[in-house]
Every structure is written in C-alpha cells, then in structure tokens.
Amino acid sequence: MSSEEVVCEESALRCFAEILGLLLRGDSAEVVARAYGKNISNLAEAVILVTKLFEGIRIVNTSISSAIKGKRVSVMTVRLRREGELKNKGRVSLLEHLLRETGIPADYLSKETSSIADELGGDPSGILLYLLLLLRLIEYELREVSQRPCE
Amino acid sequence: MSLERLVKDLVNRVRSLDDKELRRKVADMLADIAQELAYRNLNMSYDEALELVSHTRVFLKENTLIIEVSLRDTVLRYKIALHKT
Numbered sequence: 482m483s484s485e486e487v488v489c490e491e492s493a494l495r496c497f498a499e500i501l502g503l504l505l506r507g508d509s510a511e512v513v514a515r516a517y518g519k520n521i522s523n524l525a526e527a528v529i530l531v532t533k534l535f536e537g538i539r540i541v542n543t544s545i546s547s548a549i550k551g552k553r554v555s556v557m558t559v560r561l562r563r564e565g566e567l568k569n570k571g572r573v574s575l576l577e578h579l580l581r582e583t584g585i586p587a588d589y590l591s592k593e594t595s596s597i598a599d600e601l602g603g604d605p606s607g608i609l610l611y612l613l614l615l616l617r618l619i620e621y622e623l624r625e626v627s628q629r630p631c632e
Numbered sequence: 633m634s635l636e637r638l639v640k641d642l643v644n645r646v647r648s649l650d651d652k653e654l655r656r657k658v659a660d661m662l663a664d665i666a667q668e669l670a671y672r673n674l675n676m677s678y679d680e681a682l683e684l685v686s687h688t689r690v691f692l693k694e695n696t697l698i699i700e701v702s703l704r705d706t707v708l709r710y711k712i713a714l715h716k717t
Contacts, residue, residue, distance in 0.1 A: 490647075492645055492646050492647065494642075494645060494646055495645070495646035495647065498646060505682070505685065534678060535678075567682060568679060569677060569678040569679045569682075572678075576638070579638065579641065579642055579645065582645050583641050583645060597633050597638070600633065601635060601670070601674060602674055603670075603674035603675040604674075604675060605635060605638065605666070605670060605674055605675075605676075606678070607675065607676030607677050607678055607680060607681045608635075608666050608669045608670060608674070608676050608681070609638070609642060610678055610681040610682075611669065611676065611681040611684050611685065612639060612642060612662050612665070612666060613642070613646065614681070614682075614685045615662065615665070615685070615688060615690070615699070615701075616643065616646065616649075616658070616662070618685070618688065618690040619649070619658060619690055619697065619699070620649065621690075622690045622691060622692060622697070623649075623692075623697070626692050
C-alpha cells in the first residue's frame with residue numbers, strides 16, 4: 482500500500498488538515514506523519530484531533546527516535562490508515578483550537594470560544610474544517626501543476 | 633470577532649501558500665465562501681463539511697485558479713488570477 486508523508490511544523494491545525502486531506506484523497510490511503518523536536522507536540526495534537534473527530538482512521542504505529550539534523554533532535558513518527566468511510570464521532574471545537582493557536586491563554590479559551598459563538602450566532606467549526614480542507618485542495622492543485630512537465 | 637477575521641487568522645495561522653499576494657486573494661475568497669455557508673447553516677457539522685469537500689472542484693485553466701463549490705441551491709464559482717511567470 483502506498484503512503485504519503487507529512488512533516489508537521491509549528492501549526493497543529495495545519496498538520497491536522499494535511500493528514501486529513503491526504504486520507505480523504507484515497508480509499509485506503511496511508512499517511513506517515515513526522516515531526517522533529519519542539520514540533521512533536523503539534524503532531525501529537527493533530528493525531529489526537531483527527532482520531533477523536535473521525536471514525537475510520539486508525540493509528541497503525543507510532544515511534545519516537547532521535548536523529549542528527551545539525552544537532553541531535555527527537556523524531557516522532559505516526560502511521561495512520563484510513564479504513565472505510567470517514568464519519569464524525571465527536572464534537573471537538575476547531576474554533577477553540579484556532580483560538581489557542583492564535584495565542585489566547587488556556588484560562589480564557591472556553592470563555593472566548595463561547596463569546597465568539599454567541600456573537601456569530603453559532604459555532605462555525607464545521608465551516609472552518611471545510612475551509613482548511615479547501616485550502617489543502619488549492620495547494621495540491623498548485624503543487625501538481627508546478628510538477629507537471631512543460632508541453 | 634467577525635467570521636472574516638477568523639478566516640484570515642486561519643489562513644495566516646496554517647501558513648498556506650508561500651506567495652503573499654495569492655494568500656491574500658485566497659483568504660478573501662475563503663471569507664466570502666464562509667459568509668455564504670454561514671448564511672445557509674452556520675452550525676455546519678463535520679460530516680457536512682466532508683460532504684461539501686466532495687462537491688468542490690479546484691482546477692487551473694490557463695493562468696487562473698478556478699474554485700467551484702456546489703451547494704444545494706447554487707454553485708459558487710471563483711476565479712483567481714495567478715502571477716504570470
């Protein structure tokens with residue numbers, strides 16, 4: 482089975498969208514997600530998010546090792562597999578995750594999330610998920626075109 | 633905080649697209665799509681979001697990026713001109 486690789490950097494949300502975007506592209510796709518050093522927690526958060534939100538995604542294996550990239554750094558690798566149709570299994574607020582990543586302190590997160598939801602008249606987390614995946618589709622298209630041989 | 637502000641924070645946060653001008657155009661388009669979706673159903677579920685992805689086409693025609701989102705009652709169509717190289 483072919484697998485695609487994702488390297489997670491400083492945004493757990495981006496990592497989450499990359500993993501989910503790739504898993505959505507194939508019927509039984511496998512993704513190998515990797516992160517180095519301080520970005521390991523972002524990979525862990527993305528994997529928790531993707532598996533908490535959807536059934537049909539299984540963690541095949543996880544490993545932590547160390548590598549030399551200029552200096553010695555820890556490396557976390559998670560292999561995920563899509564098995565069947567993806568279905569939502571839990572409500573985790575992507576709005577809250579976005580606010581956390583933009584720097585809202587943990588103590589105020591829940592209050593800020595509810596205040597924005599009240600202001601907007603609902604929780605836009607589903608819309609945010611769609612937009613994250615649409616961004617990935619745009620990036621795939623631009624990348625594929627740039628890699629196509631010139632005619 | 634407005635939905636537009638949230639969408640722009642999202643695009644900046646996930647650091648998509650290296651080209652700043654393209655990122656700005658895409659962020660504007662996403663903010664517009666978000667408004668359209670919110671007008672129909674602000675509380676879109678995650679399953680509905682995945683379903684909508686399967687009704688979305690993104691393709692390049694000549695030097696223009698075209699995004700088509702098929703909603704139940706209408707098709708949203710956006711064109712973004714790319715830099716000529």
